[in-house]
Amino acid sequence: xxxxxxxxxxxxxxxxxxxxxxxxxxxxxxxxxxxxxxxxxxxxxxxxxxxxxxxxxxxxxxxxxxxxxxxxxxxxxxxxxxxxxxxxxxxxxxxxxxxxxxxxxxxxxxxxxxxxxxxxxxxxxxxxxxxxxxxxxxxxxxxxxxxxxxx
Numbered sequence: 001x002x003x004x005x006x007x008x009x010x011x012x013x014x015x016x017x018x019x020x021x022x023x024x025x026x027x028x029x030x031x032x033x034x035x036x037x038x039x040x041x042x043x044x045x046x047x048x049x050x051x052x053x054x055x056x057x058x059x060x061x062x063x064x065x066x067x068x069x070x071x072x073x074x075x076x077x078x079x080x081x082x083x084x085x086x087x088x089x090x091x092x093x094x095x096x097x098x099x100x101x102x103x104x105x106x107x108x109x110x111x112x113x114x115x116x117x118x119x120x121x122x123x124x125x126x127x128x129x130x131x132x133x134x135x136x137x138x139x140x141x142x143x144x145x146x147x148x149x150x151x
Contacts (some may be wrong), residue, residue: 002126010126011135011144014061014085014114021063021112022098024090029101041102042127045089048101054094059123060115061085067139085135087127088113 002010029048030036036044042059049055064084090100090113098113116123126132136145 002132007132007135007146008144011085011137012142014135015083015137015142017114017117018063018083018112021114023110024098024100024113026104026110027099027101028103029091029099036101036103038103038105041100042087042089044102045091048091052091052094056092058090058092058098058115059120060088060090060113061135062088062111063114064111081139083137083139085114085137087133 029052031051034047034051036048042057045057049057062085064086066083067081088100088102090098092098100113118126132146134147137143138145
């Protein structure tokens, strides 16, 4: 389990790396006996890569910006703007391109993906041991909260 200080530091480091995020192409990938499931990105990617030679699981974070100057924050009348990072896995195909195979309905847009810089073990520990699926960074205070309810 991570201390509050370690989580705060990790969340701030994600925020500092937000400019390294890039758009991921969403694609439909399946096999005759298997289809990716919603909200199971890590499992989906592991299963896909086990069956598709030369593909690699890439762990990281989707970056959702609810800051001061965007349409979402204005539409929601947010009084305290924030950004969120959602733990996510994507596929690196054998040609070097990246794709997102997990079906998504609840995210309206295509959000930047930030590749995790820590080891696989450390990333998995963040997710499994500390149950961190989402980090929220409050823009006005630089405070980090774990798995907050959205809005």
